[in-house]
Amino acid sequence: MTATLTSTKAEQPVGRRRWAAPVAKYAVYAGIVVLIAVNAVMSSSFLSLDNLRVQLYQAVPVLIVALGMALVIGTEGIDLSVGGVIALTSAVLPLYLGYGVWVSIALAILAGGVCGAISGSLVAFARVQPIVATLSLMIGLRGLAVIMNGATAKPLNDPTLLNLGLTGWLGLPQMAYIGAGLVAIIAFVVRRTTLGRNLVAVGDNASASFLAGLPVRRILLSVYVMSGMLAAVAGVLIAGHGAYADPANYGLNYELLAITAVVVGGTPLSGGQIRVIGTVAGTIFMQLVSATLIQNNVKNSYEQMIEAVIICIAVFIARESANR
């Protein structure tokens, strides 16, 4: 697999597409500006604080999941289990709400960490391919969550949970600040810590990193644990904002949304590179695309088709830049 990827890079004609790299690097930002401009012209309420809040409710959980996904993709892995983890958190939350809200939130995030540890162990120690390891959790976790919670959604009446999506400061909801804080933390981890350097090295070349003495297995394990915990945080925010625990429906397609956001943001699927701010931009871009289509009353079916085409185009452009 590594050989194929490396060779694909090598086969690219050097210099033929010299213009492509800078275009690809800033295409997301240009796309964001264009979409904001188009929407601002077409709808006067688009730039209002109310609309911004609505967009944040949808984008922040995706962003948090995407941050974890970026770390995993940086190690040349993939985490398909995030949707299952989100489902599991909303099954855990109502179960322990009687012991206090913070206990149940902590346990939900812990559960996410355990799921990450399971897929991480499968990848790092059992040497299972990331896509299969996390696929089995993706299938299994939602089933487990539905069994734990029962088939119907349960109401969550705790004020602390509800406030995550309702109140905040300066007109923005609490979850926006949580998202921003996590972006800062992950950016710091990636750029300024040894773990950050190491996980990029592992993604670039796992065998070389192992020979160089890096604790490759521990690094891989920690990446999946972080991804699981971040997905659990997103799950808590989604359940809090939704005011219901709905394991059957929460988190569906989140792996797709998160992977797209990461790749559109310029992190190559072949690992060895992590773009945190790019991931933020990728999330904003995908959210704007969906908001634009919804505001223009495009039917859900056409929205899906258009998004599919946009994903392909965006990945094509991002791929050009990854080839350098």
Add this chain to the structure above:
Amino acid sequence: MSSQMTAPAEDMAGGGVTETPRERVFALLQRQGGPVVLVLVVLLACIFSSGFASSGNFSTILVGNAYVSLLALAETFVIISGGIDLSVGSMFALGGVLAAWGMNHGGSGVAVLLPIVVGLVIGVIQGSLIAYARLAPFIVTLAGLLFARGLLQAISNEGSTTYLVPGHSVFAFLGDGTWRPILTAVAFFAIAAVVLVRTRFGQALFAIGGSENAALLMGVRVRRTKVLVYMLSGTLAAVAGMLNASRLQSGVTNIGVGYELTAIAAVVIGGTILTGGSGSMYGTAAGVLLLAVIQNLIGVHLSQYGSSASDLVNGAFLAVVVVLQSFLARRRAL
């Protein structure tokens, strides 16, 4: 035959190390694990589960999974070539809706041809993006999943229109009865097995999955083969959906969600390795049957939990199988 063919590819992946007898046993277990477990599970179920061992139950299992098993067949081709196709579940649903739409707007001929043509076109587009634009198969087919689902919702007016197939049409005859679905599936698997081991196309898939560069140097037309394999899998999935619509006598819009995962699970349980280059149709058939039997047992014994219990068991089962696979293979040095 298939074991002889796949052995060299595995040697290459292992860096050309000669196999010891012990490794040979492991490799055999890895390939034959699915069929062995299938036989064990069926035997245990016959002994301990009352009502399992009846001809009525067996035909329920076989008919219920006949057309869905074609998704696993298609996925086997793709995975052997080192790729993955996540769009088969959506294509299955799309094929069914297109067939039922065609039946209502043209007749049996349109109902059969329309899914084939659309499946082929979408498959070619996916394959071209993967082979020529060199996008990751994973992403392209995820987009294909979205696209096919969007298209079928557009055809069915956001899922609000269900197209029914008249019971006495030529098209409805295709999926009628008990034996026709089973024989169709068996025939498809037999043809697929021959294509895989006896044709140049099948050989090219093994070569590409084993090592794309080596395949290129050997003179395999890598890109064309890749386009062909995604075309084949798109068409097969749509045809499976079409046959299923004929059996159900309607185009069901919310069918097929998550089927790609079941298909991949069946392929992996059948001993096909996800990195490509090795695998067999016979293993996939065993994988499909094993999942179907487990599903049936869960339906009988854990019916109060419904499909979530089978999701849980499927996921756990897949995890166990892949861990066993990787321990038996012991190839990748990390």
